[in-house]
Amino acid sequence: xxxxxxxxxxxxxxxxxxxxxxxxxxxxxxxxxxxxxxxxxxxxxxxxxxxxxxxxxxxxxxxxxxxxxxxxxxxxxxxxxxxxxxxxxxxxxxxxxxxxxxxxxxxxxxxxxxxxxxxxxxxxxxxxxxxxxxxxxxxxxxxxxxxxxxxxxxxxxxxxxxxxxxxxxxxxxxxxxxxxxxxxxxxxxxxxxxxxxxxxxxxxxxxxxxxxxxxxxxxxxxxxxxxxxxxxxxxxxxxxxxxxxxxxxxxxxxxxxxxxxxxxxxxxxxxxxxxxxxxxxxxxxxxxxxxxxxxxxxxxxxxxxxxxxxxxxxxxxxxxxxxxxxxxxxxxxxxxxxxxxxxxxxxxxxxxxxxxxxxxxxxxxxxxxxxxxxxxxxxxxxxxxxxxxxxxxxxxxxxxxxxxxxxxxxxxxxxxxxxxxxxxxxxxxxxxxxxxxxxxxxxxxxxxxxxxxxxxxxxxxxxxxxxxxxxxxxxxxxxxxxxxxxxxxxxxxxxxxxxxxxxxxxxxxxxxxxxxxxxxxxxxxxxxxxxxxxxxxxxxxxxxxxxxxxxxxxxxxxxxxxxxxxx
Ligand code: C2E
Ligand code: MG
Ligand code: MG
Numbered sequence: 181x182x183x184x185x186x187x188x189x190x191x192x193x194x195x196x197x198x199x200x201x202x203x204x205x206x207x208x209x210x211x212x213x214x215x216x217x218x219x220x221x222x223x224x225x226x227x228x229x230x231x232x233x234x235x236x237x238x239x240x241x242x243x244x245x246x247x248x249x250x251x252x253x254x255x256x257x258x259x260x261x262x263x264x265x266x267x268x269x270x271x272x273x274x275x276x277x278x279x280x281x282x283x284x285x286x287x288x289x290x291x292x293x294x295x296x297x298x299x300x301x302x303x304x305x306x307x308x309x310x311x312x313x314x315x316x317x318x319x320x321x322x323x324x325x326x327x328x329x330x331x332x333x334x335x336x337x338x339x340x341x342x343x344x345x346x347x348x349x350x351x352x353x354x355x356x357x358x359x360x361x362x363x364x365x366x367x368x369x370x371x372x373x374x375x376x377x378x379x380x381x382x383x384x385x386x387x388x389x390x391x392x393x394x395x396x397x398x399x400x401x402x403x404x405x406x407x408x409x410x411x412x413x414x415x416x417x418x419x420x421x422x423x424x425x426x427x428x429x430x431x432x433x434x435x436x437x438x439x440x441x442x443x444x445x446x447x448x449x450x451x452x453x454x455x456x457x458x459x460x461x462x463x464x465x466x467x468x469x470x471x472x473x474x475x476x477x478x479x480x481x482x483x484x485x486x487x488x489x490x491x492x493x494x495x496x497x498x499x500x501x502x503x504x505x506x507x508x509x510x511x512x513x514x515x516x517x518x519x520x521x522x523x524x525x526x527x528x529x530x531x532x533x534x535x536x537x538x539x540x541x542x543x544x545x546x547x548x549x550x551x552x553x554x555x556x557x558x559x560x561x562x563x564x565x566x567x568x569x570x571x572x573x574x575x576x577x578x579x580x581x582x583x584x585x586x587x588x589x590x591x592x593x594x595x596x597x598x599x600x601x602x603x604x605x606x607x608x609x610x611x612x613x614x615x616x617x618x619x620x621x622x623x624x625x626x627x628x629x630x631x632x633x634x635x636x637x638x639x640x641x642x643x644x645x646x647x648x649x650x651x652x653x654x655x656x657x658x659x660x661x662x663x664x665x666x667x668x669x670x671x672x673x674x675x676x677x678x679x680x681x682x683x684x685x686x687x688x689x690x691x692x693x694x695x696x697x698x699x700x701x702x703x704x705x706x707x708x709x710x711x712x713x714x715x716x717x718x719x720x721x722x723x724x725x726x727x728x729x730x731x732x733x734x735x736x737x738x739x740x741x742x743x744x745x746x747x
Pocket of ligand 2: 587649
């Protein structure tokens with residue numbers, strides 16, 4: 181018998197498995213581990229892959245993992261969240277469980293992709309009483325631990341309890357039609373910030389009370405999925421859009437204030453396939469809700485085929501990402517940063533995804549998806565390293581003075597030790613930190629301002645130059661400048677083009693350029709497309725430019741020949 185502590189890692193394919201393929205794969209693992217199973221770590225239950233291609237979620241919470249804290253931090257939940265293989269040792273009733281969690285995606289019959297985890301478990305031999313039996317016993321015997329079914333603040337069902345009870349309800353009455361609705365309070369964080377946590381709690385309690393009332397009237401269920409996120413399960417026959425509109429109106433009236441406009445959004449998903457996990461249905465309702473996220477005039481959005489297609493596109497990006505990164509499909513393009521005379525002093529690194537069929541995908545089509553999926557840091561790390569390698573290659577050549585600016589995503593700040601990574605990179609390649617410029621947008625700095633501002637100032641001390649990207653595009657650019665010291669202000673012409681009145685844009689631009697000068701910051705204008713714009717900007721005192729007028733982002737070799745040739 182092999183040592184129970186070592187769990188060999190299965191070779192998984194990156195693209196989604198069909199149910200049949202995964203069944204075959206799992207049967208190939210039989211006998212290699214004490215327990216090998218496919219689980220849904222969000223709903224925390226085992227998935228049975230059926231012969232007819234259906235997937236059934238079985239059992240209640242198998243809470244041996246982190247039994248006391250439920251399962252949010254079990255290795256499988258973490259694996260699912262991060263998309264990375266995880267390993268963990270858990271102690272439970274005097275036994276050691278060596279658990280390995282492997283994220284895997286599963287393509288369901290309707291074409292949608294579902295993130296599951298293959299969980300492989302070895303139980304320490306001297307205490308285990310026959311692997312599979314023990315694990316099965318643990319799966320079934322923990323009802324008593326799972327008592328806290330209601331959220332203590334609002335009295336709604338907890339997320340786990342909602343998923344479980346909703347599934348039982350849907351499957352218990354297969355002839356009845358249902359809808360799953362998710363609700364989200366827009367800008368709820370503002371309530372806490374403006375009026376304090378007590379007021380925030382009051383809003384949540386009142387919202388939950390109205391939602392629960394609605395659910396009870398219709399013989400449905402109400403759960404709280406997250407801070408300001410709720411879910412309802414209602415019989416389709418009892419669902420009326422007007423009930424949601426009235427509820428929203430009533431809350432708006434209650435919490436109306438000069439500073440804050442209360443707004444709640446609902447996403448509605450019909451339950452067409454009772455075998456889909458409730459978390460997937462809530463995800464679908466949420467993706468409908470997401471389509472109206474910035475629109476305070478809308479209240480209800482419905483899940484439909486377009487949204488499903490969008491989700492599939494997103495899933496495609498996510499599931500092909502690792503392989504694309506490994507096989508070099510992401511390329512660093514450079515857009516020259518020039519002086520008024522067109523001579524390049526550096527470049528901005530902009531990523532391009534060149535697919536094996538030759539098509540090129542622009543960042544707008546994948547950066548946001550990767551950010552939401554928690555994958556952007558892998559891409560950013562790759563591009564940062566490519567940029568540092570390029571700076572290294574230019575060292576001791578006539579190109580040694582060129583700088584490269586790299587983009588940083590808001591998510592990088594909490595998924596990476598940005599300081600360690602960047603200092604590590606320049607040290608490893610022996611590159612001067614001042615040559616690698618860091619582009620940060622105000623949104624990146626708004627997430628956890630104290631933390632990111634501290635990181636930025638440590639990076640500046642280390643010699644990196646920090647650029648505020650897309651200045652003026654967001655809402656709080658000025659207050660940001662008050663709080664953070666940066667070296668360069670990058671103004672995007674794009675946002676000025678929205679102002680029809682050219683005189684007004686001129687005044688704004690000129691004042692920003694002046695202000696930056698007074699703050700000791702260099703100004704770069706990006707999005708320069710015409711000779712007239714260039715002349716006007718130069719008149720206003722701007723001396724560094726980026727834009728299609730000089731060049732689009734181009735491959736490194738082309739940049740070298742067109743903008744940094746010898747002599
Ligand atoms: P950004 O950092 O503000 O980059 C400037 C964008 O403006 C680039 O779009 C560039 O091609 C475009 N641009 C430059 N000059 C002009 C012009 O004269 N006219 C117009 N209309 N557009 C111009 P691109 O390459 O599509 O990138 C879009 C955004 O994607 C970037 O905006 C950046 O936020 C993000 N991005 C690109 N590469 C990366 C990356 O490696 N990591 C991260 N996290 N984000 C990236
Ligand atoms: Mg940028
Ligand atoms: Mg920009």
